[in-house]
Amino acid sequence: MPLLKNGTVVEDRFVAVTDDDPLPDGVDVLVPLERWRTLHDALPPGRRYGVRLKSHQLVGEIAPDLGTLALVALELPKFRDGRAFSGARELRERYHWQGEIRAVGHIIPDQYLMLTRVGVDTVEVPAERLTDAWRRALGEFSIAYQAAQDDAPTLSLLRRHLRAGEPS
Amino acid sequence: MTHIQSRPNLAPDAHAGAYRYDAFDKTFVRERVAQFRGQVERRLSGALTEEEFKPLRLMNGVYLQLHAYMLRIAIPYGVLRSPQLRQLAMIGRRWDKGYGHFTTRQNIQFNWPALKDIPDMLDALAEVDMHAIQTSGNCIRNVTADHYCGAAADEIVDPRVYAEILRQWSTLHPEFTFLPRKFKIAISGSPQDRAAVQVHDIGLIATRNRDGAVGFTVYVGGGQGRSPFLAVKARDFVPEAELIGYLEAVLRTYNQLGRRDNIYKARIKVTVHEMGAEAFLNLVEEEYARLPRDRFRLDPAIVAAIESHFAPPPFEALPARSAALEAARAADPAFARWLRSNTHPHRQPGYAIAVVSLKPVGGIPGDATSDQMEALADLADRFSFGEVRVSHEQNLVLAHVRQDDLHALWQGLEAEGLGTANLNLVSDIIACPGLDYCALANARSIPIAQRISERFGDLDRQHEIGELKIKISGCINACGHHHVGHIGILGVDKKGEEFFQILLGGESASPAAALGEITGPGFSADGVVDAVETLVSTYLALRRPGERFIDTLNRTGHGPFKESIHAAA
Numbered sequence: 001m002p003l004l005k006n007g008t009v010v011e012d013r014f015v016a017v018t019d020d021d022p023l024p025d026g027v028d029v030l031v032p033l034e035r036w037r038t039l040h041d042a043l044p045p046g047r048r049y050g051v052r053l054k055s056h057q058l059v060g061e062i063a064p065d066l067g068t069l070a071l072v073a074l075e076l077p078k079f080r081d082g083r084a085f086s087g088a089r090e091l092r093e094r095y096h097w098q099g100e101i102r103a104v105g106h107i108i109p110d111q112y113l114m115l116t117r118v119g120v121d122t123v124e125v126p127a128e129r130l131t132d133a134w135r136r137a138l139g140e141f142s143i144a145y146q147a148a149q150d151d152a153p154t155l156s157l158l159r160r161h162l163r164a165g166e167p168s
Numbered sequence: 169m170t171h172i173q174s175r176p177n178l179a180p181d182a183h184a185g186a187y188r189y190d191a192f193d194k195t196f197v198r199e200r201v202a203q204f205r206g207q208v209e210r211r212l213s214g215a216l217t218e219e220e221f222k223p224l225r226l227m228n229g230v231y232l233q234l235h236a237y238m239l240r241i242a243i244p245y246g247v248l249r250s251p252q253l254r255q256l257a258m259i260g261r262r263w264d265k266g267y268g269h270f271t272t273r274q275n276i277q278f279n280w281p282a283l284k285d286i287p288d289m290l291d292a293l294a295e296v297d298m299h300a301i302q303t304s305g306n307c308i309r310n311v312t313a314d315h316y317c318g319a320a321a322d323e324i325v326d327p328r329v330y331a332e333i334l335r336q337w338s339t340l341h342p343e344f345t346f347l348p349r350k351f352k353i354a355i356s357g358s359p360q361d362r363a364a365v366q367v368h369d370i371g372l373i374a375t376r377n378r379d380g381a382v383g384f385t386v387y388v389g390g391g392q393g394r395s396p397f398l399a400v401k402a403r404d405f406v407p408e409a410e411l412i413g414y415l416e417a418v419l420r421t422y423n424q425l426g427r428r429d430n431i432y433k434a435r436i437k438v439t440v441h442e443m444g445a446e447a448f449l450n451l452v453e454e455e456y457a458r459l460p461r462d463r464f465r466l467d468p469a470i471v472a473a474i475e476s477h478f479a480p481p482p483f484e485a486l487p488a489r490s491a492a493l494e495a496a497r498a499a500d501p502a503f504a505r506w507l508r509s510n511t512h513p514h515r516q517p518g519y520a521i522a523v524v525s526l527k528p529v530g531g532i533p534g535d536a537t538s539d540q541m542e543a544l545a546d547l548a549d550r551f552s553f554g555e556v557r558v559s560h561e562q563n564l565v566l567a568h569v570r571q572d573d574l575h576a577l578w579q580g581l582e583a584e585g586l587g588t589a590n591l592n593l594v595s596d597i598i599a600c601p602g603l604d605y606c607a608l609a610n611a612r613s614i615p616i617a618q619r620i621s622e623r624f625g626d627l628d629r630q631h632e633i634g635e636l637k638i639k640i641s642g643c644i645n646a647c648g649h650h651h652v653g654h655i656g657i658l659g660v661d662k663k664g665e666e667f668f669q670i671l672l673g674g675e676s677a678s679p680a681a682a683l684g685e686i687t688g689p690g691f692s693a694d695g696v697v698d699a700v701e702t703l704v705s706t707y708l709a710l711r712r713p714g715e716r717f718i719d720t721l722n723r724t725g726h727g728p729f730k731e732s733i734h735a736a737a
Contacts, residue, residue, distance in 0.1 A: 055428075058424055079220065079223075079346070080223055080306065080346055081346065081428055082306075082343075082344075082345065082346025082347060082423060083423060083424055083428075085342065085343045085344070085345075085346060085423070086343055086420050086423045086424050087424075089343050089420075090420075093459075093460060093463075094458055108216070108220050110203075110207065110224055111346070113342075114340070114342040114343075114345060115342075117342035118342050118343050131215060133206075133210065133215065136206075140199060140202070140203045140206075141196065141199050141200075141203075141340070142195060142199065143192055143195055143196055143199075144340065144342070145196070145336045145337065145339045145340065145341075146337065146341055146342060147463065148342065
């Protein structure tokens with residue numbers, strides 16, 4: 001499935017492996033949490049690992065493993081299910097994790113900018129839904145009232161009032 | 169030497185206590201309208217499914233009702249400047265049927281727009297720094313506040329300052345825009361709660377500690393709807409600097425743990441109830457303990473900058489007692505009656521808070537015509553620094569009126585049908601739109617409100633009865649706040665027929681906040697009006713001097729009241 005980063009399609013280096021598939025040799029794999037639990041005590045070396053969390057599986061479940069993970073994929077079963085937004089922020093803010101955060105499942109372009117602002121790097125988009133709306137969505141707002149994960153560590157929304165002093 | 173010059177070019181609303189948009193806010197609202205235009209286009213082209221479009225239009229205030237679309241416009245914490253009220257009048261005239269409906273969340277809604285016109289309506293709103301953002305949808309809604317803010321004699325902290333900070337913080341919040349369910353925050357700054365804080369997802373009471381520092385008593389998990397709960401106290405005192413961080417912790421805990429399997433169990437009140445308040449609040453405290461405090465620290469300089477928008481208007485130094493007012497009161501009994509019910513003490517000597525009733529006898533609670541809105545904007549310019557507030561009880565407030573001007577103001581209101589002297593009386597009814605408009609309703613509520621109001625049409629009789637809050641909902645979603653009415657009326661559908669249950673003993677104001685109890689079997693539309701009259705007669709027979717309806721009810725218990733309406737059935 002096409003993978004978007006910064007609004008453009010990039011190569012997906014991870015192969016999705018289900019609970020029952022054998023691990024393919026020599027490639028990076030993305031596994032469900034249940035599979036990860038059977039693997040993580042004896043990881044075959046020579047590849048990178050990612051874990052896919054369903055929306056009810058909170059990121060705290062993989063907190064002890066974050067040091068060995070390169071990717072966490074957060075699933076939105078329906079786009080209205082916004083738990084992934086908190087999950088991404090917890091990965092960055094609480095666990096200070098620097099790896100790739102990927103949003104997967106049912107996502108609409110109107111969520112793309114907010115996903116990036118909570119720390120998501122990549123979004124999986126079905127080929128038939130890959131329109132220009134995704135790229136445009138990143139530029140729809142030139143400003144935001146809250147600090148994003150990559151902003152200065154302040155309440156950016158209100159800092160401007162210090163600069164401005166007087167309402168214009 | 170300088171001398172005071174007249175400033176003929178100063179706008180009449182120059183001193184209105186309202187937040188003024190800067191370039192940042194204006195850009196944001198324009199971009200948001202452009203985004204919505206794009207979403208409408210993508211829906212029409214089929215790129216967005218109806219399922220996907222629905223939450224997006226809701227987050228721009230667009231509902232699909234029984235007969236038409238409805239546009240709900242945000243009035244942040246209920247504060248309007250006169251040019252904004254005139255623009256709402258224009259919108260009502262041009263794109264609706266010449267009126268608008270003020271809501272219990274201090275917003276206004278138009279019930280008859282066409283979907284194709286809505287982007288143009290949003291453009292017209294943007295011209296006066298208004299929008300419809302987050303007036304619906306599963307996000308943080310318009311923050312509501314005490315409608316007497318900045319004026320009430322008993323106010324400790326001006327809640328507008330913090331309501332505005334929360335407005336900015338919650339606007340398109342990247343983490344909290346797809347919550348399990350809607351999320352409502354209310355804030356009061358007086359010991360006398362006028363914002364119904366305990367029936368909100370988060371209720372805040374701004375206060376000061378012994379050192380004079382501002383902080384907030386935080387309540388979590390209240391709400392009405394089909395399972396009503398009063399919010400529980402989460403913290404006695406969250407210091408001002410920590411307000412945003414603490415709310416982030418509450419919202420993040422709820423966003424991750426709130427139920428998403430059942431829309432009727434998705435509000436935070438159910439999460440708190442099912443987990444237990446202590447368990448939920450422990451998780452909030454854990455989350456808060458590990459949040460990066462500095463990141464969310466509310467800098468006093470920021471608060472001061474926001475506060476400058478709400479500086480007191482240039483009050484005149486006046487004697488506490490107005491001779492002109494006393495003369496008019498003595499000469500005009502109808503005016504004296506209005507003064508008694510519809511004015512409230514102001515902190516500034518010689519001034520008063522005046523409440524404009526949108527509940528004329530037999531009228532539709534909360535409705536105002538475009539003509540009335542324009543007249544009111546003019547009266548606000550003449551008498552109250554060009555500022556108007558919307559109360560959660562669906563009335564309008566002119567907050568800073570010279571006592572000397574009250575008679576002229578009242579005459580101006582009377583000329584527009586806005587001078588009804590019934591604030592907090594039996595005909596000052598909150599009612600939801602009900603089956604006349606709403607797709608969810610089981611029964612009508614507006615006609616019931618109208619008939620009760622007509623039954624008690626004699627204003628002198630209403631004054632004799634005294635404070636009595638009737639609240640009517642046309643279904644269990646409780647938009648008419650029936651759970652917290654002294655008398656609550658709930659419309660239900662029984663085999664295709666409307667029935668009305670009566671609840672007794674509700675109260676919206678903390679700390680006395682209480683949920684009403686159902687008295688017994690429902691009544692027909694005719695029967696419920698008779699039953700209200702019987703309850704009032706029972707009260708009048710039982711009351712002791714100085715007791716309000718709710719006081720007598722609380723003293724005697726519900727027994728005599730229940731018997732009076734159900735014994736006859």
